Amino acid sequence: MPTNTLSPDEDPCGPGMKVSHSSRWNYGLCSRSWFYEKEYGWRGLALPLLVFGHAVEETVCRVLRESPELISANAASHVLDSPTHQKTVVWGRRDRQETHIDQRPESEEKWLGPKLMLFGDAPSDIEEIRKWAHARVDVHWPRAIEGARIAWENDANRSGNWNEFMQARGNLGPNHAKNALDMHIEEVLACLEANGGPTLESWRKGIRPIISAPDGRPNYHTIPHPFANSEGSATLAECWEIARPWFVDPEAGSFTQQAMLPEGWFQGEYDLVYRWEGTPRIVDLKASNGTSEWAAAYPVQMKTYAWLWWASHDHEMVSGLETWYMGAASRKKYNLPSQTDLQKMQQELNQFWHDHMATRGSRDITNYPPNPAPVPSHSPGGGDVIEVKDPSERCKVCLWANICEGSGEMMEISSTEWEDVNGTSHQFNDLSQVNSRVNVFGTISTWKGGEWRHGGIAPALGIWGGGTSTWVSSYKGGPKEIPEGLHVGSKVRVIDTYFAKTRKGGLQLKLDDLSRIEIAEEAKEGDIVPSSLPRINIRGRVMSLAKGQGEHNFGTWKRWGASIATENGNIDLSAMNEDIPFISAEINRGDEIVILNAIATAFGAKLQGALDQLSQIAIIK
Numbered sequence: 001m002p003t004n005t006l007s008p009d010e011d012p013c014g015p016g017m018k019v020s021h022s023s024r025w026n027y028g029l030c031s032r033s034w035f036y037e038k039e040y041g042w043r044g045l046a047l048p049l050l051v052f053g054h055a056v057e058e059t060v061c062r063v064l065r066e067s068p069e070l071i072s073a074n075a076a077s078h079v080l081d082s083p084t085h086q087k088t089v090v091w092g093r094r095d096r097q098e099t100h101i102d103q104r105p106e107s108e109e110k111w112l113g114p115k116l117m118l119f120g121d122a123p124s125d126i127e128e129i130r131k132w133a134h135a136r137v138d139v140h141w142p143r144a145i146e147g148a149r150i151a152w153e154n155d156a157n158r159s160g161n162w163n164e165f166m167q168a169r170g171n172l173g174p175n176h177a178k179n180a181l182d183m184h185i186e187e188v189l190a191c192l193e194a195n196g197g198p199t200l201e202s203w204r205k206g207i208r209p210i211i212s213a214p215d216g217r218p219n220y221h222t223i224p225h226p227f228a229n230s231e232g233s234a235t236l237a238e239c240w241e242i243a244r245p246w247f248v249d250p251e252a253g254s255f256t257q258q259a260m261l262p263e264g265w266f267q268g269e270y271d272l273v274y275r276w277e278g279t280p281r282i283v284d285l286k287a288s289n290g291t292s293e294w295a296a297a298y299p300v301q302m303k304t305y306a307w308l309w310w311a312s313h314d315h316e317m318v319s320g321l322e323t324w325y326m327g328a329a330s331r332k333k334y335n336l337p338s339q340t341d342l343q344k345m346q347q348e349l350n351q352f353w354h355d356h357m358a359t360r361g362s363r364d365i366t367n368y369p370p371n372p373a374p375v376p377s378h379s380p381g382g383g384d385v386i387e388v389k390d391p392s393e394r395c396k397v398c399l400w401a402n403i404c405e406g407s408g409e410m411m412e413i414s415s416t417e418w419e420d421v422n423g424t425s426h427q428f429n430d431l432s433q434v435n436s437r438v439n440v441f442g443t444i445s446t447w448k449g450g451e452w453r454h455g456g457i458a459p460a461l462g463i464w465g466g467g468t469s470t471w472v473s474s475y476k477g478g479p480k481e482i483p484e485g486l487h488v489g490s491k492v493r494v495i496d497t498y499f500a501k502t503r504k505g506g507l508q509l510k511l512d513d514l515s516r517i518e519i520a521e522e523a524k525e526g527d528i529v530p531s532s533l534p535r536i537n538i539r540g541r542v543m544s545l546a547k548g549q550g551e552h553n554f555g556t557w558k559r560w561g562a563s564i565a566t567e568n569g570n571i572d573l574s575a576m577n578e579d580i581p582f583i584s585a586e587i588n589r590g591d592e593i594v595i596l597n598a599i600a601t602a603f604g605a606k607l608q609g610a611l612d613q614l615s616q617i618a619i620i621k
């Protein structure tokens, strides 16, 4: 539920620096594993199971959006799709276009819900509604699972066999979704029994919650529903509408429906929020039977959601917390926390943010020792713990076991020199000694003073030297201070700046709060001119991969990346567009590779290696 949305420019924490339930829980499973993923950015395997869960939830939400009296059982899946559309395109940074998607256009014209007409042979009792809901699952499922397969196919860290997964488990998807809808139908019946509940009268007048369910109508739609009676007992058709929970709009962009604290340091995404009883009840959908160790995480997850609602709704308490295990067709209800519990939770979560999230980029690995937790399993439906395995079992399936000293299976990473096919020997850099910060001497060729809206000076300038000009721009607020009177023609030293890749694939220098600009008549020892790029050779093991594509103001962009662990440090490789080497298609997680002539760049405080046409990669094994 998108409470307190913050645009990227206004977000004081930014992506990767917010606490979420999963980040906090995973820290407790092993702090070292957490460190690898949060600090080094190593990504887990993209298994079919992960996207399968999304497909089941998407299917459930597509049916929840519809009405048995408006959508026939065999209507096409897209008939009530939300008209999310591109609203504005802004220049988030000088080199990047940011598209703002309007997730909930206000114009009635764009929405199909108000245009639908009642049809004659609509389901008239709850059994017919159940049959209708199950038939709608069969219509929506192929679309949802195909979208999931495409997302899995395109993931750089894809693992597993899709067809085998679908035969073994994926084919249960429609059953899972039908189980969830049966539980929703229990809600509709309860609402009918309560004569529509306390919101019946306001609903009949067309009054909707501030953030209404994405039911094919705009958020601020005030026209009473076509099924709304002016008086009398609530009907089944009315209760289907009134009981509809808020859910994640399948057409909304990823991560746009997250609830966020106004201060920005926590975010989480509810699956369903039921409000027909007049108070909020939060439900989380699980595409499983609740026997895995994750069942232990769910009570904490739900308590965290109770806190998030409380903290972002003027201390309003939720009236229910439930996990719906779609694989076991069962709902698990949790005891509600007290105000005191929630206050304590807020302190703990905020402390976690201070200790572990706000320190992103400067976390010390020695504070994150290998400390795997035992591995429990549960009876179906998130029931009692039936077995607890030794912590070493966690290491046996850990993706980082070959790099972690706690696993007992750590592999050596060689940094010895390497001979290429021409017999040329190459030495490798010690990454612990590579400083991505450089001091650059040159003449200002373009000058744009600026101001970042959240404070800072944020200058941007062209700097000329060595026969070339390089653009220098600010990261967030840029340097804390700059000399007065800078102008085109000023000779300057730009101190502790770093090279960074643009989306276009070019290189520019970045200024952050550690950088300075100094007026200087001549260069000092160690200064470089803008044209001299710091190049490094790397030998290491591929820990995870990344790829992406999109559009910017110059057209489309493509990116390939790899996180590399070396004997003496870690680095993220990144290549854009035509600089992406052909061999990237052959590189897999776990491969030992060498990279020659990468450019030492940075993203914030993190060392990166950018590839260009002079860089080379070879797979050793």
Ligand code: SF4
Pocket: 030, 031, 032, 033, 370, 371, 372, 394, 395, 398, 399, 400, 401, 404, 405, 406, 407
């Ligand atoms: S191998 Fe074991 S100790 Fe090391 S990160 Fe993985 S779970 Fe933690």
